[in-house]
Amino acid sequence: MGGVARLGVLLAVGSVLAWTGSAAEPFKLSAARAKRSVAITFDDLPAANSSFRRDLLNDPKVFIRQNEKVLRELRRMKVPVAGFVSSSFKPSSWDMQDVHALLEVWDKAGAALGNHTTSHRDYHEMTPAAYFADILSGQQFLESALGKPPVGQKYFRAPYLHRGASQSTREQLEQYLNEHSYRIAPVTIDLQDWVFAEIYIWADANNDQVGKEAVVKGYLEYLEASIKHYALLSAVVTGRQTPHVALLHANALNYDHIKEVIERFRRQDFEFISLEAALLDPVYQQMPSASGTWIRGWQQQQGLPWVAAPAPNRYLASLSTDYQKRPLEQGRAALQ
Numbered sequence: 001m002g003g004v005a006r007l008g009v010l011l012a013v014g015s016v017l018a019w020t021g022s023a024a025e026p027f028k029l030s031a032a033r034a035k036r037s038v039a040i041t042f043d044d045l046p047a048a049n050s051s052f053r054r055d056l057l058n059d060p061k062v063f064i065r066q067n068e069k070v071l072r073e074l075r076r077m078k079v080p081v082a083g084f085v086s087s088s089f090k091p092s093s094w095d096m097q098d099v100h101a102l103l104e105v106w107d108k109a110g111a112a113l114g115n116h117t118t119s120h121r122d123y124h125e126m127t128p129a130a131y132f133a134d135i136l137s138g139q140q141f142l143e144s145a146l147g148k149p150p151v152g153q154k155y156f157r158a159p160y161l162h163r164g165a166s167q168s169t170r171e172q173l174e175q176y177l178n179e180h181s182y183r184i185a186p187v188t189i190d191l192q193d194w195v196f197a198e199i200y201i202w203a204d205a206n207n208d209q210v211g212k213e214a215v216v217k218g219y220l221e222y223l224e225a226s227i228k229h230y231a232l233l234s235a236v237v238t239g240r241q242t243p244h245v246a247l248l249h250a251n252a253l254n255y256d257h258i259k260e261v262i263e264r265f266r267r268q269d270f271e272f273i274s275l276e277a278a279l280l281d282p283v284y285q286q287m288p289s290a291s292g293t294w295i296r297g298w299q300q301q302q303g304l305p306w307v308a309a310p311a312p313n314r315y316l317a318s319l320s321t322d323y324q325k326r327p328l329e330q331g332r333a334a335l336q
């Protein structure tokens with residue numbers, strides 16, 4: 001496909017998804033439908049704090065049983081997963097034995113486990129030296145909690161997907177990761193599930209069943225639109241269907257509705273592969289210079305305009321303003 005034609009497709013994808021969110025497809029990229037694959041990854045293990053009920057988090061045994069159930073379900077659906085651990089997401093009432101028990105569940109389920117730093121701070125607001133110390137202590141936490149180094153490839157996932165605000169800091173990070181034998185875990189499908197998850201848990205805390213159901217409905221519709229957006233964008237930007245890596249978070253919304261979440265990928269002809277298998281594709285040797293999703297980085301490098309992904313707020317329209325304001329009150333801007 002030539003540059004101009006690709007740009008036309010790109011704009012069509014963006015306008016349709018951004019403005020109508022319609023389930024109807026405006027066109028079909030036949031090659032794009034041929035084969036789609038995705039590796040499912042979860043960030044913020046052991047548990048994204050504000051996205052779980054406090055009473056559940058405060059009882060590690062119950063929480064670990066829930067994780068077992070989710071991982072069993074994923075296994076039944078033949079969905080390999082990877083999980084990224086940051087000690088900042090260790091619930092304050094847990095000791096290291098609890099973290100060990102949780103990570104062991106993931107490890108025994110065959111999940112790849114990777115480092116997501118200790119503090120979950122933003123590289124773009126730190127010196128490289130401070131960031132590398134954070135990566136090192138993140139690895140120490142992961143290995144001591146698990147009781148061994150994770151099996152297989154050593155992975156690093158950058159919080160906020162920030163890999164350096166300047167060329168120099170980016171190169172320093174790359175060099176550090178190379179020297180320490182890390183493979184950076186890319187993301188091509190960035191699902192802002194945490195926005196929905198915080199609202200979901202707020203509705204739960206308020207015993208608002210109707211609100212909770214509305215968030216779930218909105219989330220699943222949003223997932224459908226976002227998956228479609230990134231799959232089509234990827235076909236346009238790379239000229240083929242590359243294996244995807246989807247970013248989800250360890251939160252109650254995903255855990256309570258894991259079957260429906262996976263179903264949203266399956267419906268769009270995705271098959272599920274491991275992170276390791278996805279990264280065998282040579283496209284992942286071309287790390288883009290921009291932070292964020294790699295699709296976006298590759299797109300910028302080709303000089304194509306950015307087409308925004310579907311915004312969560314459109315899928316929460318049935319909820320009261322109080323709900324929609326909530327993540328904003330917590331200093332998050334993603335609903336804009």
Ligand SMILES: [Zn+2]
Binds near residue numbers: 116120159
């Ligand atoms: Zn994170």
